[in-house]
Amino acid sequence: MDIRKATTADKDAVLALNKNVYGGLDYLPSYYDEFLKNPIAMPFVITLDGKIIGYLCALVVDNGETVVHRAGRIDPKFQGKGYYKVLSQHVTEKVMERYNLKTRGMVTGDDNLKAQTDSFRQTNTLILTRKCRDSTVTIHCNL
Ligand SMILES: CC(C)(COP(=O)(O)OP(=O)(O)OC[C@H]1O[C@@H](n2cnc3c(N)ncnc32)[C@H](O)[C@@H]1OP(=O)(O)O)[C@@H](O)C(=O)NCCC(=O)NCCS
Numbered sequence: 527m528d529i530r531k532a533t534t535a536d537k538d539a540v541l542a543l544n545k546n547v548y549g550g551l552d553y554l555p556s557y558y559d560e561f562l563k564n565p566i567a568m569p570f571v572i573t574l575d576g577k578i579i580g581y582l583c584a585l586v587v588d589n590g591e592t593v594v595h596r597a598g599r600i601d602p603k604f605q606g607k608g609y610y611k612v613l614s615q616h617v618t619e620k621v622m623e624r625y626n627l628k629t630r631g632m633v634t635g636d637d638n639l640k641a642q643t644d645s646f647r648q649t650n651t652l653i654l655t656r657k658c659r660d661s662t663v664t665i666h667c668n669l
Contacts, residue, residue, distance in 0.1 A: 532569035539578040554597045590625035595632045631667045
C-alpha cells in the first residue's frame with residue numbers, strides 16, 4: 527500500500543473509482559484539474575500493488591488553521607477495510623507538516639453510511655445539518 531500526491535495522469539483512474547458519488551451529483555470530474563492547480567488544495571491517491579483504490583483532497587482554509595477533506599472515495603471493492611481511515615489520517619499529517627492546523631472538517635451526505643456509525647460520531651463533532659435537494663448534508667469536525 528502506498529499514498530502519494532495525485533497527478534494529471536491519475537485522473538481517469540480516480541474518476542473511474544465510483545460513478546455514483548453524491549447520488550450522481552459528483553463534482554470531482556469538474557474540480558479534479560482545479561484541485562491540482564489550486565495552492566490551497568492537496569490531492570492524494572492511495573494505491574495497492576500500484577493500482578489506485580482511493581482518492582482524497584485536503585483543502586486548507588482559515589489561514590492554515592482548518593483543513594476540509596473533499597471528494598473522498600474508495601473503490602467499492604476495497605471499502606470497509608480501513609483504507610479511507612489510513613488515507614485521511616495520512617493526508618491530515620501531510621497538511622500538519624506545513625500548517626498549524628487546529629480543526630479538520632468534513633462534509634458528508636446521508637448516503638455516506640460510514641458517517642452514521644457510532645465510532646464516527648464518537649470521534650467527530652456535528653456542527654451543521656442542512657437539507658440539500660433530497661439529501662441531508664452534515665458538516666463534522668475533529669482534531
Ligand atoms: C466514505 C468512504 C470513502 C469510506 O471508505 P471505507 O474504505 O469504507 O472506510 P474505512 O473502512 O476506512 O472506514 C472509515 C473510517 O474513517 C472514519 N471517517 C473519517 N472521516 C470519514 C468520512 N468523511 N466518511 C466516512 N468515514 C469517515 C469512519 O469513522 C471510519 O472509522 P472506524 O473504522 O473507526 O469506524 C466510502 O464509503 C466511499 O467511497 N463512499 C462513496 C463516496 C462518498 O460517499 N464519499 C463521501 C465523502 S464525505
